[in-house]
Amino acid sequence: MEVELKLLLSPADNDKLLRHPLIAAHARAPVRTQQLSARYFDTPDLHLLRHGAGLRVRKVDGIWIQTMKAGGSVQSGLHQRNEWEGPVDRPWPRLGKLRKLIGDDPQWLQVLAADGLKDRLEPLFVVAVERHTWDLDVDGNQIELVLDHGHIERHGRQVPVNEIELELKDGDPASLFAFALRLQEHIPQRLSNTNKAERGYMLCRQTGTVPVRATAVQLAPDASAAEARLAILNNCLQHIQRNENAVIEGDDAETLHQMRVGVRRLRSALKLFEPLAPCPPEILEDIRWLGSELGAARDWDVLLASTLTHIQAHPGSRNGVMDLQALALKSAQDKRHAAAQALLSQRYTRLLLAMGLWMQQPADDTDEPATDFAKRTMQRLHKKLLKRSRRMNEGEPDTIHRTRIAAKRARYALEFFQSLYRGKGPRAYLKTLSAVQEELGRHNDLVVADRLLRELAQENDAAAPTIQFARGYLQALQATQPPDQDAIRAELHALRLP
Known part of the structure; x- marks a missing residue:
């Protein structure tokens, strides 16, 4: 289960983040810089999106990496999603390998079992970013800090990307909020509830801003x-x-x-x-x-x-x-x-x-x-x-x-x-x-x-x-x-x- 906070910031503040003493004080190793380009796949009728899943293939250090994220929730700005990731031999999904990673989870195996899914998959949009990554130790909590700067593109149309991700590798989720608050004292930010895949799908569907009403609260009968x-x-x-x-x-x-x-x-x-x-x-x-x-x-x-x-x-x-x-x-x-x-x-x-x-x-x-x-x-x-x-x-x-x-x-x-x-x-x-x-x-x-x-x-x-x-x-x-x-x-x- 991936647990992370996403924060938006102005590109003008990127250099300030790169030199921030708070990061230097907690970094366990020098910053890593990568150029990343990921293609996101789905069917023309957006089968994966309709089932709450996102599928991408991205080249990392010369190796194609296939990733599917699905389910989970966003609570108080904290993103929690299932994640299955592994290498493939081409810039296109390998559903067989993905099924092995998923194991015996019937919900997501059923999503991949849709008729003709393999043949209907197509690349919908590309996310291209320059990524800076730090491994932090914050009071015993292991946090990966990422700065992504780039864009999302579909058929020549682009939307900019400039965001921070704080992913909890080990420890207490509260540490993500605490560290973000300390960072926010010096660098203006906005908490984000949409990930790159969701923004890419907005390009596909060309959806505008619409009112969202409250959803029903579902409590278990034996909830405290x-x-x-x-x-x-x-x-x-x-x-x-x-x-x-x-x-x-x-x-x-x-x-x-x-x-x-x-x-x-x-x-x-x-x-x-x-x-x-x-x-x-x-x-x-x-x-x-x-x-x-x-x-x-x-x-x-x-x-x-x-x-x-x-x-x-x-x-x-x-x-x-x-x-x-x-x-x-x-x-x-x-x-x-x-x-x-x-x-x-x-x-x-x-x-x-x-x-x-x-x-x-x-x-x-x-x-x-x-x-x-x-x-x-x-x-x-x-x-x-x-x-x-x-x-x-x-x-x-x-x-x-x-x-x-x-x-x-x-x-x-x-x-x-x-x-x-x-x-x-x-x-x-x-x-x-x-x-x-x-x-x-x-x-x-x-x-x-x-x-x-x-x-x-x-x-x-x-x-x-x-x-x-x-x-x-x-x-x-x-x-x-x-x-x-x-x-x-x-x-x-x-x-x-x-």
């Missing part, structure tokens, strides 16, 4: 609470990081929304497991900062795409609303740019590395079953939700907001633990909470819209009359279409925990 914690936190981090590039490179509002949801899920998960493993305050502060950066951009997206459309659609609205939308669009774009810059910042990289390092540390010694922990947690959250709902008051928007947050936390928690339940009980509960959250969310959108419009008025005197009209219209809408608090309270009190 500590095991559930790690699985849930990793699920939240994957949700965040899989939307990262789309927020940086694209302009789809949904990608930013999904990343913000990922941060909210992460904060909820950390709160759930606080008695088991309190998160360090400095990490919590950085997560709050990240949520704030994404939230500011998301609020303007909602105002622009949803809230202001109510005014535009109204026959009595003024022509100036179009100008108001233009001002809101400019603010939304500015906040989106600020969010992207936050993701490119070293504070964000430190947050991910620090989070990964902390998660490698053992939680409090407990053998409590996850089923017991989930039951106790859901009872507490349900009780709090009912308490919040009883305190809702139309004249106090904060009380409605707190009820919405309580519903959201209960919903996230049950989604985290859903695989531990049998039957359809969780579905009915989640459906009700989603409906409550949506209705109260519409009310919250109007509250947020009023705040944003007041900010916009302070910055744009000429648009003040139009903004005042919009505020009045939305306030009237809020007054005439308030959430039915009595119905919500009744619905929540009728709910039964699964």
